[in-house]
Amino acid sequence: MGKGLLIAIGLTLTLSSLIPVDSIDHNIETIDITVGLSYIKQLQHPRCNSLNTIPIDDLSVDYKILSSLVGLVGNLLIFIYCCLAIGSLCDKHFVPNLSDLGDSLSLSHEITATLLIPFGTSGPEIFSSIVGILFTDNDIGTGAIIGSSCYNQLAIPAVCGLTVAIFVGRPVKLDSELILKDLFFFIISIIGLIFTIKDNRVDIMDAILLLILFGLYICVKVGQTSGEPTTNNEANVESCEEQSSGKTCDDINDDNSEDSLVFKYLDIVLLPISTLFDITMPSKMSSLYKFFISMIWLSTLSYFSVVSITDFSETLCIPHTIAGMTILAAGSAVPDLVTSVIVIKRTGRASMGISSAISANIFAILLGLGLPWFIKCTINGFYTTSPSFGLYSNSLPFTSCLLLLTVFALILSLKMSDWQLFHKLSYLCGSIHALFLVLTVVVEYLV
Template sequence: MLLAVCIVCDDYFLPSLEVIRERLGLSHDVAGATFMAAVSSGPELVTAFLGVFVTKGNIGVGRIVGSAVFNLLGICAACGLVTSGVGRLTCWPLFRDCVAYAISVAAVLLIISDDKVYWYDAAGLLLVYGLYIVTLCFDTHVHKYIVKWISPCLSKGEEHRCEEQPLIGWNDTSSLLVHRRTRADSGILFDDSGYAHLSLSLHGLNELSQGETLEIPDTVMGLTLLAAGTSLPDIISSVMVAREGKGDMAISNIVGSSVFGMLCLGVPWFIKAAFVDPTSPVEVNSTGLMFTAAMLLLSIIVLFVAVQVNGWKLDRKLGLVSLVFYLLFTTLSILYQLGIIGNSPVRVCND
């Protein structure tokens, strides 16, 4: 499975993304926060649909919340630990995406606070993501406006900037670093992609069956097994671009995937609340998720501060710090879900 995903990412996904980026004149960080994040987060959207329409439990919500912690700190740790060199980071892309992510977490928290999701709540999440995309489309103008207010931070980050921000008409003079392979007309691209998606689907079903057998609560499964499993494309794509020295693209993919993962919950919620069962809202158990979402907001602060203290470098030191905080946050969230800390344990329903 890992080999199949690596082949698809290295030989097809990254070269295709590079072509799209060049044609549209996107900077690496904008491409990572949009196309790369949305495509690599496909399993998260599928799991959200499964949680709403199939299991009718908290797997979709818990997995996406847990995956967000894994994306922010776990994948950042992987990128830092496996990168042999030092990737330079800039302040604006990280600040932009972290603010967008904080807004998305706050929106989801507000919606699930009463354990009910109505169609207009889900539509609000989709609207927030639409505004995020519009902001990225006018990234240059937004950057120039914001820099007036936070110029000290941005001026420090600009010292390490290796690319410009204009959305249209941006030309890349550097050589393409990803490995290219000419695709024949034999349909091998479809075959490799099919094998990879089939393997990921089987992996997800296997995790669900194991969790059901061991009577693991839905939210705990979402925080651990499903979070890591559905984030596999994000891990591989982020690590690959990080090893090529594109630190901004890797970090933007990490945070952008988390934004997409949180706000894509609005898609199945909107479909069910507006079309499938418009007479009743979608029921969500938010007891343990509120604590986990608070951990998410804290992880945003930790990531931003760690990058700044580390001198805007993506290296092994940053990877180690991210790994420590990821293990800490995940452990605290699981202990809370199991009722070991706090007073709201998640109960397993036996038929």
């Protein structure tokens, strides 16, 4: 192969800083390139399935590198497309249909907002976790829940703070009482998670504990919502022109037109899958049937996203837990991030967006882990004497403790920024999130 291909391969393999070198079973093939990499090592490692399946003596090094690169890029493209399709499904079909489903079941708006809508927003994380736990022999689903929880509580406020600074022009006051209530339940959820995986095993009682906490959370939220009058939680939000510091509503509409152009290109890319969504879920279909078909689509897309990112991580010898906490977590949380940014740009409201992201974390931990763990323990109980299973990564209990620390760091950051969403809070949350990612990688390789 030519030099250009080797340079591309070399750039791709700079990610090998994450690769633990345990053993080298074959001769090392050295390739001279001009971008600072002196050697490209053909490694044999238990996680590197794409390399282990190709006999080194049968095929040329160039062919092996090319096939691995094609698989790497292909899995990444499949993952990105599945994440975009899941976001489109949730935005246009799943979440809007939940409101209609609540009306058809004669549920109050409070119960719909408390139970159904957070389930819809946390749908990508929950279904990714279910697929990862039930259909793969690794911890990528559990890692995705922990990673997306940190992403939602830190990365979303960080990006939203920059959005306010750029498009609103002045700080937006956050509702401290609303956010602290959700953070309190989030802390309880994380403590329950730490308790269940402290010995690196999960039994059926651990899963039941998470499901009981989920039921208690729903009861408390429904009771709180039913006892409170419907008010505007953003009492400090002013009119469009007052929030914009000189920007008129027409200026903001011009900014939104740029977003419309971006979404127009995305609509073109997603046209094939969107057409299938429209065919299988026509507008005249009842909300109950549409709900079940949406669940089937979510399960299918989540399955392909988890499988593709699993193969991607194995190609680069990245631990599944790390891949779940970083790539899969970011992909599943992108819809929440995009929605929050659009809402802030158009209305200036932020408290409800941050509160919804935290509520989605609670749903993801208690339901997204509790339900598949309960199912897996029940299935194992039929085939073994013990209805339990072990976790593959020894670092998950430590990572869960780090997640708990990030909650207190977020509260401290909100206090330091005087509960105002602006660039100061954005920098603090972004720094904490980056530190969390670094520590999770260090813990994964040290434990």
